[in-house]
Amino acid sequence: MIMMFDLFKQKLPEGFFKGACDVHSHLLPGVDDGFPTEEKTLEALAFLHNHGVQSVKMTPHFMKDYPDNTREQIEHRFHAFVEKYASAPMPKLSLGGEYMLDSCFPKRLSEGFLCLDKEHTLVLCETSYMMMEPRMKEMLYDAMLKGYQPVIAHPERYVYADKPLYHRWKQKDYLFQLNLFSLAGAYGNTAQAKAHQLLKEGVYDYIGSDLHRLNSIEERVKAIKLSNKEIDLVLKLLENNERL
Numbered sequence: 001m002i003m004m005f006d007l008f009k010q011k012l013p014e015g016f017f018k019g020a021c022d023v024h025s026h027l028l029p030g031v032d033d034g035f036p037t038e039e040k041t042l043e044a045l046a047f048l049h050n051h052g053v054q055s056v057k058m059t060p061h062f063m064k065d066y067p068d069n070t071r072e073q074i075e076h077r078f079h080a081f082v083e084k085y086a087s088a089p090m091p092k093l094s095l096g097g098e099y100m101l102d103s104c105f106p107k108r109l110s111e112g113f114l115c116l117d118k119e120h121t122l123v124l125c126e127t128s129y130m131m132m133e134p135r136m137k138e139m140l141y142d143a144m145l146k147g148y149q150p151v152i153a154h155p156e157r158y159v160y161a162d163k164p165l166y167h168r169w170k171q172k173d174y175l176f177q178l179n180l181f182s183l184a185g186a187y188g189n190t191a192q193a194k195a196h197q198l199l200k201e202g203v204y205d206y207i208g209s210d211l212h213r214l215n216s217i218e219e220r221v222k223a224i225k226l227s228n229k230e231i232d233l234v235l236k237l238l239e240n241n242e243r244l
């Protein structure tokens with residue numbers, strides 16, 4: 001059903017992502033559930049380059065499902081890829097990680113996180129979509145003791161998260177990263193409604209694509225409908241991205 005207010009919403013203007021920095025992607029080939037091959041990654045990077053995206057952070061999953069994704073291994077894969085395709089048309093690449101709050105997290109903390117920022121403090125963290133991780137607070141506290149600041153990946157996607165929980169997370173100084181395609185309903189109506197609400201409340205700090213594949217990306221971008229105020233808020237998040 002089209003809400004009355006949707007009539008006042010509009011698609012993103014042409015060239016909206018010119019100069020943008022994407023802080024969350026699964027473009028490092030063959031290391032997680034993202035892009036499976038170098039060819040697919042190169043195709044996606046060329047697409048982003050052609051649309052004016054200036055820089056991309058590759059943030060592969062670090063979680064117990066991918067035990068081989070140690071910091072050393074991922075750094076090795078990243079540098080090998082960058083070296084091999086140094087002359088290919090693509091945005092500027094840098095390496096971070098997306099750290100699941102699971103039994104692997106303490107080990108990854110001890111080897112040092114791959115961060116989103118040049119100062120090596122902002123660490124992108126995710127938790128289970130369905131169930132609150134009971135040790136979340138303790139794990140993030142341990143990370144903060146070592147000087148890291150957690151950035152919660154796509155908080156709108158966690159089904160158990162409600163307004164009081166978001167408030168508690170913000171009170172603990174966790175930063176929030178919005179998934180762009182949550183605004184288009186890519187993860188369902190509830191995540192979409194939460195994304196719009198949290199955006200309007202001004203609680204997001206960064207925005208990323210969380211790109212896993214290129215499939216129908218143009219349609220997904222066209223499905224994003226925002227009010228003028230929301231467009232301004234997304235532009236502010238893109239400005240924050242640029243400062244990383």
Ligand SMILES: [Fe+2]
Binds near residue numbers: 024025026153210
């Ligand atoms: Fe992700």
